[in-house]
Amino acid sequence: MGLFSKKDGGSRAGLFIFGGVMQYVVISKIDERSFRLEECIDAPYDASSSGGELFSNPERIKENLRALKKLVGRKWADKVYAGIQSKDVLIRTVELPQMELSDIRDAFRYEFDRFFPIPVDEAVYDITFIDRPGRDDATQGAIVNCIASAVRSVTVENLMTACQDVGVKLSGIEPSPVSLLRCLMGPEVPSGFNLYALAGIASSIIIATYKDNGIVYRNTSQSFAVDDPSNKTIGNFTRDLQATVNFASTQIRGFAADKVYIGGYGARHSEEIMSSVAEVVTAPIMIVNPWEAWGIFGQPPQAFGWEIALGLALRPTEVR
Numbered sequence: 001m002g003l004f005s006k007k008d009g010g011s012r013a014g015l016f017i018f019g020g021v022m023q024y025v026v027i028s029k030i031d032e033r034s035f036r037l038e039e040c041i042d043a044p045y046d047a048s049s050s051g052g053e054l055f056s057n058p059e060r061i062k063e064n065l066r067a068l069k070k071l072v073g074r075k076w077a078d079k080v081y082a083g084i085q086s087k088d089v090l091i092r093t094v095e096l097p098q099m100e101l102s103d104i105r106d107a108f109r110y111e112f113d114r115f116f117p118i119p120v121d122e123a124v125y126d127i128t129f130i131d132r133p134g135r136d137d138a139t140q141g142a143i144v145n146c147i148a149s150a151v152r153s154v155t156v157e158n159l160m161t162a163c164q165d166v167g168v169k170l171s172g173i174e175p176s177p178v179s180l181l182r183c184l185m186g187p188e189v190p191s192g193f194n195l196y197a198l199a200g201i202a203s204s205i206i207i208a209t210y211k212d213n214g215i216v217y218r219n220t221s222q223s224f225a226v227d228d229p230s231n232k233t234i235g236n237f238t239r240d241l242q243a244t245v246n247f248a249s250t251q252i253r254g255f256a257a258d259k260v261y262i263g264g265y266g267a268r269h270s271e272e273i274m275s276s277v278a279e280v281v282t283a284p285i286m287i288v289n290p291w292e293a294w295g296i297f298g299q300p301p302q303a304f305g306w307e308i309a310l311g312l313a314l315r316p317t318e319v320r
Helices: 058-072 101-110 153-165 176-185 232-251 270-277 307-313
Strands: 005-007 012-018 021-031 034-044 080-084 089-097 123-129 143-152 170-175 193-198 204-210 213-220 259-263 285-287
Touching (some): 012 307, 021 058, 021 307, 034 058, 080 153, 080 176, 101 123, 143 153, 176 213, 176 307
Parallel strands (some): 012 080, 080 170
Antiparallel strands (some): 012 021, 089 143, 193 204, 204 213
16 A cells, blocks of 8 residues: 555545545546546544544444445446545654665664654554755765655554445545645645645644645644634634744745645635734735646535545555
């Protein structure tokens, strides 16, 4: 199982389960610059007998997926990419000695406990190279910058077992922040430093980037599930974003966001959220409609809130 990939594929679906919701998005490719939305479905996810842990019980996952299938009304897509919610996955940026990626993946097993608080024998992990400014010119060529992601293996195994039993052919599993970044970034590789933020339904995610590489990932508790006339949630979200900028400036040499991109369910309050964020950053702020950014025909009436499921559907097919 690869968590990161590069090459374009054909028709595909994204399946994202988070909180009490299942989202299933299917798109088909029209040409190199456009897609068509085939299905866009959300349904409740009942985790009542699992103590709130989404993937602790394969039978409960299967029950929920069967209920989703009734709403789909057709066979599952041939390629389905599933997401792991941010609270269940860990992402770290690491520096390692220069070597081939295959050797790094093998050697990282012995470095795993330096970066993650779970035993390596109980985890599924992946690691790949990223591009980022070096901290010290003297280290150039001696070290490589990587991003590593890890999740408890039981989470992945239970999800895969349930999907297989209900006929979902998983083509890949990915951390939701990675899917989010792909979705908000769009098909063109950006330059310089930027900030991407999901004003989410259940929680929010903020990512500081260099080019198309996520460098700092932060999951916050801010939820935009209900309207908040006092704008307290927007204020808290803004403070979390400012804290992420401050932290990124200590981790990335010369970090200063060229632009701030905001999506997610909370982005429907575009004027209020842009006004609040403008108080703490000087960079231009953009609200991202991912359906338009990716040239997807047939966007749903509510454009915001599908970013992670859509990012999964847009996942390339070949692991690098």
